[in-house]
Amino acid sequence: MAQGIDPASDRAVYRQIADRLRRRIEAGELAPGAQLPSESQVMSEYGVSRVTARRAFNVLVTDGLVLAEHGRGWFVRRKPPVKRLGADRFARRGEGKAAFTVDMETSNRSFAVDVLFVGVAPVPNDPAIRLGLEVGDKVVVRRRRYLAEGQPIELATSYIPLDVAEGTPIGEFNPGPGGIYARMEDKGMVFERYEEEVTARMPNEEEARLLQLAPASPVLHLVRTAIADGRPVEVCDTVMDASAFVLHYALPAHLS
Amino acid sequence: MAQGIDPASDRAVYRQIADRLRRRIEAGELAPGAQLPSESQVMSEYGVSRVTARRAFNVLVTDGLVLAEHGRGWFVRRKPPVKRLGADRFARRGEGKAAFTVDMETSNRSFAVDVLFVGVAPVPNDPAIRLGLEVGDKVVVRRRRYLAEGQPIELATSYIPLDVAEGTPIGEFNPGPGGIYARMEDKGMVFERYEEEVTARMPNEEEARLLQLAPASPVLHLVRTAIADGRPVEVCDTVMDASAFVLHYALPAHLS
DNA sequence: AAGTGGTCTAGACCACGTT
DNA sequence: ACGTGGTCTAGACCACTTT
Secondary structure: OOOOOOOOOOOOHHHHHHHHHHHHHHOOOOOOOOEOOOHHHHHHHHOOOHHHHHHHHHHHHHOOOEEEEOOOEEEEOOOOOOEEEOOOOOOOOEOOEOHHHHHHHHHOOOEEEEEEEEEEEEOOHHHHHHHOOOOOOEEEEEEEEEEEOOEEEEEEEEEEEHHHHOOOHHHOOOOOOOHHHHHHHHOOOOEEEEEEEEEEEOOOHHHHHHOOOOOOOOEEEEEEEEEEOOEEEEEEEEEEEHHHEEEEEEEEOOOO | OOOOOOOOOOOOHHHHHHHHHHHHHHOOOOOOOOEOOOHHHHHHHHOOOHHHHHHHHHHHHHOOOEEEEOOOEEEEOOOOOOEEEOOOOOOOOEOOEOHHHHHHHHHOOOEEEEEEEEEEEEOOHHHHHHHOOOOOOEEEEEEEEEEEOOEEEEEEEEEEEHHHHOOOHHHOOOOOOOHHHHHHHHOOOOEEEEEEEEEEEOOOHHHHHHOOOOOOOOEEEEEEEEEEOOEEEEEEEEEEEHHHEEEEEEEEOOOO
């Protein structure tokens, strides 16, 4: 019963089947969370082998539209809740609270932090350039993973020059209230601005594992350079589950 | 010759093969553009069937690491050149040049614009909210596609309230030098700021087609609201090939 | 002509979830 | 026990690229 499927078409049969399922998803007929027809149903409905039926589903997996649940079926992916990063997230910092904390309290969601590494280590290529250091110079490295409602959503690695961290607990496990920026201000440093570069890409294997990403889940990659007293004092490299974030920015209409 | 592959492992054979290839790619041993072993080679090297060999390659396709070329082989994906969007891209606007033009001239690359649609049409849900309109109210819609060095890299759709466009060529095919913002300034409107929201996701079918995206290529989705004279005067919805862009922002350290 | 990937089939066994 | 997806095999024919 190859309903509307043309085996002689240039378009492969599995793609034609995928196209039909995709249309039903994008039209909302198959809503997020809805179960798709089973492999057996597709086999008999279109008169194809199991391999061909599965290939149709796999196209939709690669497109990020569906996921299989072993022993249960194929389902339209649900959109997870989103965390908004405000344009004023640093300007509003203060009262002893770190930027991430302010964000999460604003969005009223439970959160947690895994500290993956804190210590002195050689600085990699990219942050070295941004900090004006030589590759391999020693810096304080702080690597952590943020979770919202129990789900990992963000990996962040900060690089801080040793002279900036000197005389503070920035290189220790617990940097104290308000985070490392507060410690820098304690030393009398004055923050001028933050520069951020945003890209998006597919995760590497480690990122996919640590963030427990589903197949075909892109990440937002944000590299922030904090500038105080006329020099870069920290680079923070952040990899976020793209489905969990909206970044918000305000741009001035005129140079001030 | 199942070199280092354990058929009894929990990890499927095709995943183990994919893991090994991925490691060689991420280590740089297989550089961008390099050819991977052929399916036949993988079959004999690991003693697996062709289906299993192909499945290993397909894992890497889904991860965005490799692409097949029919009749030639499997290759590590190349990174395309990148376009940087500066934090000052609106502040530096002027001299009769549109923002995109300024960007492209800065990066010294050839570019072109396809105008896909210009006219009056009902405003969709999201821009309606941002513009303070009712869904379905008429607005000027300008939809275009940008190309760099012949490759499509960006789709942009602008929504402009009718009263803003009134008395200007904003609703016409060619809005004149400097683009629509210049025409608004001609009317005496003063721009205050631009707000941008950035997300990343997989493209839908239309976006993938218009941007000629390879499999497993995420897009950056940027929605900009231009604010002038204390009100939103334009919403620009932009979908970019994520591999072709770096967005750059500057955030103030203090509310000014 | 030879080598490469693209598509498709039929059949098998295993693992997970639900009934 | 049954239905669902997960993995794997062997074999076939086609289309594209290179020699």
